[in-house]
């Protein structure tokens with residue numbers, strides 16, 4: 036079995052395939068956790084099922100773009116290339132599509148702490164999984180109520196929470212600026228205290244279990260008589276019975292070669308890290324006004340967030356880093372640190388906000404596992420398990436139709 040891409044989705048798939056008795060080759064052009072899985076917010080955000088396109092986004096987005104204190108950025112030169120995807124994406128900013136995406140995401144991410152514990156148990160990566168609450172932080176109740184659409188969706192999908200106001204909020208965690216006075220606390224969540232090292236340790240486990248790690252660029256999938264026969268890696272063909280495309284935001288070219296026209300775009304995101312911080316929150320938090328998360332990590336506090344549209348090639352912009360820093364220092368007054376580091380990465384965003392998981396139509400043995408936008412760390416283990424079940428001929432216990440790559444099978448085979 037060949038798994039292409041050694042981010043959280045690829046390594047999870049490799050591990051569950053091994054546990055089902057398969058020989059696995061894990062292939063990555065840069066090595067494990069060198070893509071988006073390196074720098075995410077580290078939150079096992081089971082409740083983060085509400086997609087970005089929700090009713091009202093179309094009206095709000097232009098104002099957000101013009102305000103440098105809002106977490107939405109655009110590289111204007113990229114607009115012509117962005118437009119076809121953006122049109123489809125914005126077309127999903129309605130209640131019915133948001134509810135459909137939220138229901139699909141719940142089945143993949145709704146039990147993520149248990150999924151990560153099951154994945155990492157008995158591996159060197161186990162130590163990075165930390166059970167915790169997840170707290171959404173608002174200024175006040177009015178501010179919370181303004182997010183009512185998302186919370187109603189979560190309630191309908193069975194999520195439960197506790198609201199903490201004023202003194203109760205401060206008693207839970209006194210680290211926040213007094214202007215933040217309302218918390219929504221969800222139990223049974225978690226964090227990964229070093230996402231990059233976590234995925235590297237999982238990949239090491241794959242090797243310890245006899246898997247082969249190949250560093251190389253996969254340019255194509257070979258197939259004969261409608262069945263996969265190998266993958267082309269750096270000019271050579273490696274034979275395989277099944278191949279999994281887990282190449283995150285870079286999945287477009289391989290998908291197109293297999294006849295899939297997936298509307299996939301990068302939602303560029305940023306993190307900064309305050310090393311040796313003088314204060315850390317008790318659990319990972321989402322500061323709702325800035326839409327960034329703050330997560331305690333090994334030796335540092337990581338702030339991650341911002342959506343920037345600008346494609347895969349352009350380097351990072353300065354403004355998102357500055358915004359995260361301003362907002363972080365405002366949320367945690369008196370925060371001191373020894374050093375600040377920065378990172379930019381690419382969330383793989385399909386226009387309908389539903390990950391693309393399943394067998395490629397017309398080519399037996401080729402599977403996709405990509406498109407997890409803001410929640411790929413959270414949903415990677417479950418995705419890997421589902422793919423391994425499909426490859427092994429075991430029927431997953433959820434309906435896989437909503438995720439099927441067949442919904443994008445429009446381009447015609449080569």
Ligand SMILES: Cc1cc2nc3c(=O)[nH]c(=O)nc-3n(C[C@H](O)[C@H](O)[C@H](O)COP(=O)(O)OP(=O)(O)OC[C@H]3O[C@@H](n4cnc5c(N)ncnc54)[C@H](O)[C@@H]3O)c2cc1C
Nearest residue numbers: 040042044064070071072075076078253283304411412413
């Ligand atoms: C700022 C930010 C914060 C985030 N915070 C969170 C969070 O708190 N919680 C959460 O759940 N998610 C979060 N995410 C999202 C999450 O990080 C991603 O959804 C997830 O990492 C995607 O994992 P992946 O395995 O699909 O892709 P990746 O981790 O990108 O892995 C894909 C791999 O494929 C390799 N590759 C690509 N093309 C080829 C090829 N042709 N041949 C060989 N190898 C190839 C790449 O080198 C890469 O290693 C965040 C993302 C960002 C940017």
